[in-house]
Amino acid sequence: xxxxxxxxxxxxxxxxxxxxxxxxxxxxxxxxxxxxxxxxxxxxxxxxxxxxxxxxxxxxxxxxxxxxxxxxxxxxxxxxxxxxxxxxxxxxxxxxxxxxxxxxxxxxxxxxxxxxxxxxxxxxxxxxxxxxxxxxxxxxxxxxxxxxxxxxxxxxxxxxxxxxxxxxxxxxxxxxxxxxxxxxxxxxxxxxxxxxxxxxxxxxxxxxxxxxxxxxxxxxxxxxxxxxxxxxxxxxxxxxxxxxxxxxxxxxxxxxxxxxxxxxxxxxxxxxxxxxxxxxxxxxxxxxxxxxxxxxxxxxxxxxxxxxxxxxxxxxxxxxxxxxxxxxxxxxxxxxxxxxxxxxxxxxxxxxxxxxxxxxxxxxxxxxxxxxxxxxxxxxxxxxxxxxxxxxxxxxxxxxxxxxx
Amino acid sequence: xxxxxxxxxxxxxxxxxxxxxxxxxxxxxxxxxxxxxxxxxxxxxxxxxxxxxxxxxxxxxxxxxxxxxxxxxxxxxxxxxxxxxxxxxxxxxxxxxxxxxxxxxxxxxxxxxxxxxxxxxxxxxxxxxxxxxxxxxxxxxxxxxxxxxxxxxxxxxxxxxxxxxxxxxxxxxxxxxxxxxxxxxxxxxxxxxxxxxxxxxxxxxxxxxxxxxxxxxxxxxxxxxxxxxxxxxxxxxxxxxxxxxxxxxxxxxxxxxxxxxxxxxxxxxxxxxxxxxxxxxxxxxxxxxxxxxxxxxxxxxxxxxxxxxxxxxxxxxxxxxxxxxxxxxxxxxxxxxxxxxxxxxxxxxxxxxxxxxxxxxxxxxxxxxxxxxxxxxxxxxxxxxxxxxxxxxxxxxxxxxxxxx
Numbered sequence: 001x002x003x004x005x006x007x008x009x010x011x012x013x014x015x016x017x018x019x020x021x022x023x024x025x026x027x028x029x030x031x032x033x034x035x036x037x038x039x040x041x042x043x044x045x046x047x048x049x050x051x052x053x054x055x056x057x058x059x060x061x062x063x064x065x066x067x068x069x070x071x072x073x074x075x076x077x078x079x080x081x082x083x084x085x086x087x088x089x090x091x092x093x094x095x096x097x098x099x100x101x102x103x104x105x106x107x108x109x110x111x112x113x114x115x116x117x118x119x120x121x122x123x124x125x126x127x128x129x130x131x132x133x134x135x136x137x138x139x140x141x142x143x144x145x146x147x148x149x150x151x152x153x154x155x156x157x158x159x160x161x162x163x164x165x166x167x168x169x170x171x172x173x174x175x176x177x178x179x180x181x182x183x184x185x186x187x188x189x190x191x192x193x194x195x196x197x198x199x200x201x202x203x204x205x206x207x208x209x210x211x212x213x214x215x216x217x218x219x220x221x222x223x224x225x226x227x228x229x230x231x232x233x234x235x236x237x238x239x240x241x242x243x244x245x246x247x248x249x250x251x252x253x254x255x256x257x258x259x260x261x262x263x264x265x266x267x268x269x270x271x272x273x274x275x276x277x278x279x280x281x282x283x284x285x286x287x288x289x290x291x292x293x294x295x296x297x298x299x300x301x302x303x304x305x306x307x308x309x310x311x312x313x314x315x316x317x318x319x320x321x322x323x324x325x326x327x328x329x330x331x332x333x334x335x336x337x338x339x340x341x342x343x344x345x346x347x348x349x350x351x352x353x354x355x356x357x358x359x360x361x362x363x364x365x366x367x368x369x370x371x372x373x374x375x376x377x378x379x380x381x382x383x384x385x386x387x388x389x390x391x392x393x394x395x396x397x398x399x400x401x402x403x404x405x
Numbered sequence: 406x407x408x409x410x411x412x413x414x415x416x417x418x419x420x421x422x423x424x425x426x427x428x429x430x431x432x433x434x435x436x437x438x439x440x441x442x443x444x445x446x447x448x449x450x451x452x453x454x455x456x457x458x459x460x461x462x463x464x465x466x467x468x469x470x471x472x473x474x475x476x477x478x479x480x481x482x483x484x485x486x487x488x489x490x491x492x493x494x495x496x497x498x499x500x501x502x503x504x505x506x507x508x509x510x511x512x513x514x515x516x517x518x519x520x521x522x523x524x525x526x527x528x529x530x531x532x533x534x535x536x537x538x539x540x541x542x543x544x545x546x547x548x549x550x551x552x553x554x555x556x557x558x559x560x561x562x563x564x565x566x567x568x569x570x571x572x573x574x575x576x577x578x579x580x581x582x583x584x585x586x587x588x589x590x591x592x593x594x595x596x597x598x599x600x601x602x603x604x605x606x607x608x609x610x611x612x613x614x615x616x617x618x619x620x621x622x623x624x625x626x627x628x629x630x631x632x633x634x635x636x637x638x639x640x641x642x643x644x645x646x647x648x649x650x651x652x653x654x655x656x657x658x659x660x661x662x663x664x665x666x667x668x669x670x671x672x673x674x675x676x677x678x679x680x681x682x683x684x685x686x687x688x689x690x691x692x693x694x695x696x697x698x699x700x701x702x703x704x705x706x707x708x709x710x711x712x713x714x715x716x717x718x719x720x721x722x723x724x725x726x727x728x729x730x731x732x733x734x735x736x737x738x739x740x741x742x743x744x745x746x747x748x749x750x751x752x753x754x755x756x757x758x759x760x761x762x763x764x765x766x767x768x769x770x771x772x773x774x775x776x777x778x779x780x781x782x783x784x785x786x787x788x789x790x791x792x793x794x795x796x797x798x799x800x801x802x803x804x805x806x807x808x809x810x
Contacts, residue, residue: 053739054732084725086742086758119725120759224711306629306711306797307805314806320489320524327459334458337491353491354525392711397799400712401719 002156003273003281003370003390011144011162012173015198016040016238019143021150022135024127026079027117034128035150036100036135037074037194043238044203045071045112046210048218050231056083057093057123058113059230065097065109072110074194074234075100077117077128078153078179081190081230084120092123099129103136114192116179116230117153148177151192154399155179159270161263167252170243172199174259178218178267180231180274191271193218193233195263198241199256205248210235213261217268221388222303223275224396235260272388277395280312283373283388290381294331298376299387301329309392312372317363319348326376335380342375343367407561408678408686408775408795416549416567417578420603421445421643424548426555427540429532431484432522439533440555441505441540442479442599448643449608450476450517451615453624455636461488462498462528463518464635470502470514477515479599479639480505482522482533483558483584486595486635489525497528504534508541519597521584521635522558553582556597559804560584564675566668572657575648577604579664583623583672585636585679598623598638598672603646604661610653615640618666622673626793627708628680629801640665677793682800685717688778688793695786699736703781704792706734714797717777722768724753731781740785747780748772 022034039045045066049059065071075096082089097111115123148158162175180191193214201209214233239245246253273281284303289295302308305325311318322341327334341349344366348358366372427439444450450471454464470476480501487494502516520528553563567580585596598619606614619638644650651658678686689708694700707713710730716723727746732739746754749771753763771777 052729052732053736054728054741081725084728084754084758086756089758119729304709306801310802310805313802316806320486323459323489324457324524327457331458336459349489351491353489353494392802394799394802396711397715397718397797397802400715401721 003278006157006270006273008145008148008158008160009162011160011175012164013141014173014175014196014238015141016043016240017196017198017236018139018141019147020135020138020140021143021146022131022138024077024124024131026077026124026127031079032146032150033078034131034135035076035147036132036139037076037147038139039072039236040238040240041070041072043071043236044201044206045234045236046207047232047234048211048214054084056081056115056230057085057089058082058115059232060090061093061097062112062114062232065112069107069109071112072106073100073104074112074114076114076151076192078151079117080115080121080123081117081119082115082123083230085122088122092125095125096123096128100132103132112234114230114232116151116190116192144175144177151177151179153179153190154276155274157274159267159274161266163259163263165255165259167199167256168243170241172197172241172256174263176263176267178271180271191218191231193267194236195234195260195267196236196238197260198238200239200241200243200245201237202245202247205246205253206235206237209257209260213264216261217264220386221268221272222300223272223278223390269388272390275390276399277393278390279370279393280391281371281388282312282390283386285373285375285384285386287375287377287384288379288381289383289385292383292385294381295383295385296387298326298329298331298378299385301325302374302376303387303389306392312367312391313393315364315367317343317348317360317367319354322374323349334378338379340377340379342377344373408683411562411675411678413550413553413563413565414567416565416580417569418546419578419580419601419643420546421448421645422601422603422641423544423546424552425540425543425545426548426551427536427543429482429529429536431482431529431532436484437551437555438483439536439540440481440552441537441544442481442552443544444477444641445643445645446475446477448476448641449606449611450639450641451612452637452639453616453619459489461486461520461635462490462494463487463520464637465495466498466502467517467519467637470517473514474512475515476517477511478505478509479517479519481519481556481597483556484522485520485526485528486522486524487520487528488635490527493527497530500530501528501533505537508537517639519635519637521556521595521597549580549582556582556584558584558595559681560679562679564672564679566671568664568668570660570664572604572661573648575646577602577646577661579668581668581672583676585676596623596636596676599641600639600665600668600672601641601643602665603643605644605646605648605650606642607650607652610651610658611640611642614662614665618669621666622669625791626673626677627705628677628683628795674793677795680795681804682798683795684775684798685796686776686793687717687795688791690778690780690789690791692780692782692789693784693786694788694790697788697790700788700790701792703731703734703736703783704790706730707779707781708792708794711797717772717796718798720769720772722748722753722765722772724759727779728754739783743784745782745784747782749778
C-alpha cells in the first residue's frame with residue numbers, strides 16, 4: 001500500500017564497509033534476519049538513539065561500547081527486540097557480541113548490537129550465534145541492497161539511499177539503509193538507520209553531523225506518535241576514501257553535509273512512505289513560529305491528530321480538524337485570526353475561518369494526491385520546522401490488531 | 406457498537422428547570438436539533454469550557470454572558486458548531502440569543518448559547534429562530550430524555566444520569582445529560598454536559614463544584630486525543646428545592662458533592678462508552694506518582710497510543726506496547742524496574758519485564774472483557790489519577806473518514 005514507487009537506488013560501495021547477511025531463523029526459519037556490518041580499522045561511528053526510558057538491552061550495550069573502544073562490527077537482528085528482558089536481556093546482548101568477537105578475532109567491546117522486533121521475548125542467542133559464521137562469510141562492499149532487506153520487520157519494502165560526490169578532487173561515497181513502519185515518532189521510533197561514508201571525518205564533526213542530521217530527518221518523522229524502545233541511527237565514516245580529515249573548518253564540510261542530509265532525509269521519508277497502512281505522504285510545515293519548540297508542538301499536534309489523519313485517508317480537505325489541532329497545541333497567546341493554513345498552494349484558512357477565495361474543488365484536488373503539504377504559517381516569529389507523517393487508514397488498525405510487538 | 410447497555414435512567418425532574426425540544430432542520434429536515442433549557446429566576450450556573458484556543462463563537466458568548474447577568478435560558482443546537490466562523494459567527498450566536506430573548510421576554514445577555522456539529526459552516530440563524538417558538542412551547546420538567554436525544558450528533562445513543570438524595574430532610578434531585586463521541590479529550594472535547602439540581606447552592610460553592618467535578622470526570626476522558634472547539638459542561642442549581650443555601654461550611658456539602666460526582670462521572674463515562682467505534686471501556690489508573698501532572702502524563706500517553714488502542718481492539722494483552730508508552734511519557738528519572746503494570750488483577754510487568762507469574766491465558770481473559778482496567782503503579786510518590794478511554798477500531802476510521810466535522 002505504501003506511497004510512491006520506493007525502488008531501491010543503485011548503491012555506491014563504501015570503501016572499508018562490508019555487509020553480510022545470514023538466516024538465524026529467529027521468527028521464521030530461512031528468513032534473512034541477521035546483518036553484520038564490518039568496519040575497517042580506523043572507522044569512526046556516531047549515533048543517536050531512542051529517548052524512550054524503556055529502552056532495549058542492545059541500545060544500552062551499543063551506547064556503552066561506543067563510549068569505549070573503536071567499533072569494528074555492527075550486529076543487527078530482526079524478529080526480536082530484546083526489550084523488556086531485564087538483566088537477562090543485557091547478558092544475551094553481550095553473549096552475541098562475544099560470539100561475534102570470537103569468530104572475528106576482535107574484542108566484544110568493539111561490537112555494536114541492534115535488535116528490532118517483538119518486545120518481551122528472550123533473545124534466541126543460540127540461533128543468532130549459529131548464524132554468525134554464515135553472515136561473516138557473506139561480507140561484501142556490494143551487499144547494501146541485501147542488508148536493506150535483512151533489517152526489515154513490518155516494512156513492505158527495503159529502504160536505501162546513496163550518493164557519490166566530489167570533495168576537493170576526492171570521490172566520496174555515501175550509502176545508507178533504514179527500516180521502520182510502525183511505532184514511529186521521535187524520539188525515535190522502531191526504526192534503524194545505518195549510513196556509511198568513506199570520507200575521513202574528525203570525530204567531533206562526525207558526532208555533530210550525526211546529531212544534527214538525525215534530528216532534522218529521523219527525529220522529524222512520525223507515523224503513529226508511538227516511540228519505540230529500540231531506535232538508533234548510526235553514521236559511519238570509514239576514512240578509506242583517502243584525503244585529509246574533514247574538520248569543523250574544512251571548506252568541503254558544507255558540501256559533504258548537504259549530501260549526507262539528502263541521504264538522511266531520503267531514508268527517513270522512506271519510513272513514512274512505508275508507514276503501516278499509509279496511502280499519503282504528508283509534509284507538515286510550520287513557519288514563522290517564535291521557537292523550534294513552538295513550531296514542533298504545532299506540527300506534531302496536527303501530525304498526531306487521529307481526526308486529521310483519518311481525513312487525510314479520506315482525501316478530505318477538512319480544515320476544521322486541522323485548525324482544532326493547531327488550537328490545542330498549547331501555543332501561548334496564539335492569535336488564530338493571524339495565522340494562515342495552506343494545503344499545497346491553496347489557502348484554506350485565513351482570518352480565523354475558511355479563506356474567502358477557497359473552493360472545495362481546489363482543496364479536493366490537493367487532497368486527492370499522494371503527496372500533500374499542509375503549511376501552517378503562524379506569522380508570529382521567524383522559526384520554521386517540518387515534520388513528515390502519513391494518514392490513518394483501516395490497514396493501520398488491521399496490521400496492529402494482529403501483530404504482536 | 407458502544408460498550409455496555411447504555412440505557413437511559415429514569416430522570417428525576419429538577420424543580421425550576423424545564424426543557425423544550427424543537428426541529429430547526431439544521432442538517433436534516435425534521436430532526437430534533439434544538440434544545441432550550443429554561444431556568445427559574447434565581448438559578449445559578451457555573452461551567453467549564455474547552456481550552457482549545459480555536460474556540461467557537463457560542464463558547465465566547467456564553468462565557469461573556471455568564472460573567473454578566475443571571476442566566477435564564479440555555480440554547481443548544483446540533484448540526485452546526487458555529488466554529489471557525491469569525492466575526493459573523495459571533496453575530497449569528499448573538500442573533501439567536503436576541504431572538505430567544507424577544508420570544509421569552511428576557512434580555513439577550515441572560516441567554517447561554519451552545520452549538521455542536523460541523524465546523525466552518527455559517528450558522529443557519531433563520532432556521533434556528535423559526536424553531537424557537539416550538540421549543541419554547543415544549544418546555545417541561547419531564548423532558549430530560551428528549552433533551553438527551555436532542556443534543557446528539559455522532560452519538561449512537563442518548564446519555565443521562567439522575568440521582569435523588571435526602572439532604573438534611575430536604576429531597577434534592579440531580580439530573581444531567583451529555584453528548585460526545587469523537588474529537589474527545591480534555592480540554593475538553595466535542596462534548597456537552599448539562600447537570601441541574603434543585604439544591605440551593607452558594608455561587609462560590611457552585612463554581613468550585615463545577616470545576617472540581619468537571620476536572621475529575623469530563624476532563625479525564627479521552628477517545629482520540631483530539632480536543633474540540635465547542636466543549637462545555639454546565640452545572641445549574643435552581644435553588645427551588647427549598648432549604649438553606651449550601652455554603653462551603655455546610656455539613657451537607659460532602660453528601661451533595663458525592664451525588665453530583667456520581668452523576669458527572671456517569672455522564673462522562675457514557676461518552677467514552679459511546680466513543681466512535683468503541684468496543685472496550687478502559688480505565689487507566691496511574692498510582693503512586695509524584696504529582697498530578699506526572700500521573701496524567703503517563704495515563705494520557707498510554708490512553709493515546711494508537712498501538713495500545715489497536716491492541717485493546719484486538720483484545721491483545723500487549724504489555725510491550727503499554728510499557729513503551731509509559732517509557733515515552735516524559736517522566737523524569739523514571740525507574741522502569743520499580744514500576745508494575747496490572748491488567749485487572751493480573752500482574753503484567755514487574756522488574757522491567759514480563760511478570761514471572763504472568764500467563765498469556767490470564768491476561769487474555771482480562772482483555773476479552775468489555776471493561777478493562779490498566780493499572781500502572783509507578784511506586785515513586787503518593788498521587789493517583791484515573792483516565793478513561795476506549796479502543797481504536799476499524800469503525801473509528803470509517804466514521805471519521807466520512808463525517809465532515
